[in-house]
Amino acid sequence: MGFVNQNIKPFNTKINNKGNVEISGCDLVELAQKYSTPLYVMDKVTLEKMALDYKQAFSSYKNTRMMYASKALMTSAIALIFYKLGFGFDVVSLGEMYILKNAGVSFSHATFNGNNKGKDELEYALQNGIARVSVDNFYELEILNEIAKQKGMVQKILLRVTPGIECHTHEYIKTGQLDSKFGFDLNMVDDAICFIQSKYKNLELKGLHAHIGSQIFETQVFEDEIQVLLKEIRRIKDKFNIELNEINIGGGLGVTYVESDCPPDVYKIADIIIEAIKKYCKLYELDEPVLYIEPGRSLVATAGFTLYTIGSSKDIKGIRKYVSVDGGMSDNPRPSMYSAEYFAEIVNRKDEYNPKKVTVAGKFCESGDILIKDIELNSPEAGDILCVYDTGAYCYSMSSNYNGVLKPAMVLINNGKSDIIVKRQTLEQLVQNDVIV
Numbered sequence: 001m002g003f004v005n006q007n008i009k010p011f012n013t014k015i016n017n018k019g020n021v022e023i024s025g026c027d028l029v030e031l032a033q034k035y036s037t038p039l040y041v042m043d044k045v046t047l048e049k050m051a052l053d054y055k056q057a058f059s060s061y062k063n064t065r066m067m068y069a070s071k072a073l074m075t076s077a078i079a080l081i082f083y084k085l086g087f088g089f090d091v092v093s094l095g096e097m098y099i100l101k102n103a104g105v106s107f108s109h110a111t112f113n114g115n116n117k118g119k120d121e122l123e124y125a126l127q128n129g130i131a132r133v134s135v136d137n138f139y140e141l142e143i144l145n146e147i148a149k150q151k152g153m154v155q156k157i158l159l160r161v162t163p164g165i166e167c168h169t170h171e172y173i174k175t176g177q178l179d180s181k182f183g184f185d186l187n188m189v190d191d192a193i194c195f196i197q198s199k200y201k202n203l204e205l206k207g208l209h210a211h212i213g214s215q216i217f218e219t220q221v222f223e224d225e226i227q228v229l230l231k232e233i234r235r236i237k238d239k240f241n242i243e244l245n246e247i248n249i250g251g252g253l254g255v256t257y258v259e260s261d262c263p264p265d266v267y268k269i270a271d272i273i274i275e276a277i278k279k280y281c282k283l284y285e286l287d288e289p290v291l292y293i294e295p296g297r298s299l300v301a302t303a304g305f306t307l308y309t310i311g312s313s314k315d316i317k318g319i320r321k322y323v324s325v326d327g328g329m330s331d332n333p334r335p336s337m338y339s340a341e342y343f344a345e346i347v348n349r350k351d352e353y354n355p356k357k358v359t360v361a362g363k364f365c366e367s368g369d370i371l372i373k374d375i376e377l378n379s380p381e382a383g384d385i386l387c388v389y390d391t392g393a394y395c396y397s398m399s400s401n402y403n404g405v406l407k408p409a410m411v412l413i414n415n416g417k418s419d420i421i422v423k424r425q426t427l428e429q430l431v432q433n434d435v436i437v
């Protein structure tokens with residue numbers, strides 16, 4: 001058992017009497033037969049457990065607002081699950097907002113983030129009553145003020161700042177360091193506030209926002225981030241005589257993809273964050289602010305897995321054996337983009353074990369389309385079902401139609417029940433926007 005983000009597999013994973021892996025009462029081989037592969041699966045029990053742990057972990061800090069970072073995985077059904085659990089949302093595009101709306105979720109607890117929001121996107125956000133816009137740069141201050149003015153309203157905003165904190169994660173998913181495309185450098189904040197006070201009368205500044213990176217295992221960086229934000233709020237209070245009482249610290253908590261990953265559990269990270277807020281509010285003589293947190297990966301990664309069927313294989317004697325599956329970099333681009341590692345197993349024939357070291361390749365026309373390098377699988381054969389774990393975050397949301405391959409379906413499982421929540425794409429849909437001239 002243990003904490004969700006410290007597990008590789010979803011809760012209630014076992015081997016059943018047919019010798020197959022079963023999760024939340026669903027036989028994975030039967031799921032593959034019923035819905036075909038590749039197939040994304042989300043286990044509702046594991047997802048809800050993580051969401052409730054987050055709420056519980058932060059419950060001693062009453063002013064916490066949980067905002068699910070939609071970019072990790074956004075579908076209408078997933079949006080509704082988080083909404084019912086009392087989560088708000090971090091959204092970054094018209095599309096993510098549209099999915100929220102499609103799910104019937106109000107924007108009254110949503111923050112709009114992003115470094116180059118379009119006018120149409122800002123219009124849509126304001127039209128639908130977005131709770132906060134986290135303004136990223138001077139250009140956005142100007143266009144957002146104009147849009148709010150045209151609508152005769154005052155929009156509540158945060159300023160996204162770059163706190164100058166380095167965390168040890170992949171280069172492409174670091175965001176808090178000075179050399180970043182996101183947010184105002186701390187030395188730009190005064191100008192931004194001067195503009196808001198003097199000419200952007202349709203914007204109301206409520207607080208500061210930062211996000212230092214993703215798949216983080218360290219704890220000190222969160223404490224450092226909170227210190228930077230609260231110190232800045234103190235400085236702003238002294239200089240401008242305004243007290244900002246909201247901080248949004250972004251997301252970033254890591255998960256366990258492979259055994260060597262060791263993220264802190266959510267209760268530990270919550271204690272560190274809450275302690276840091278108390279400590280620095282005392283030090284800088286500030287009231288304790290409203291705390292927004294925006295977890296994405298840690299809420300959904302472990303609840304998700306992908307089922308593939310094994311097809312061809314190639315044994316290069318003395319070098320490597322490749323086994324290929326019916327998906328790959330279009331349904332999970334993370335190994336090829338970030339050298340991300342995953343754990344997998346064959347879910348049928350669990351009653352025998354004859355380990356073979358292989359490399360799991362996708363079916364795409366690229367040598368880099370490798371899902372897992374060097375993993376021991378139970379003597380893989382064509383027709384076996386392979387489960388790759390921890391694919392709930394940043395797989396479906398980053399999927400593509402590369403090589404004209406259709407996007408897989410997604411199924412939600414819950415105590416023996418399974419329901420399609422995203423249908424498999426069809427060939428007709430693949431060409432529906434094509435125009436022949």
Ligand code: LLP
Nearest residue numbers: 069211214215250251252294295296297394
């Ligand atoms: N808030 C902001 C402003 C963010 O930019 C992000 C992630 C989050 C929250 C959520 O972070 P999380 O809790 O998921 O770490 N595609 C990459 C991850 C990119 C993350 C971008 N921002 C990957 O597959 O690893």
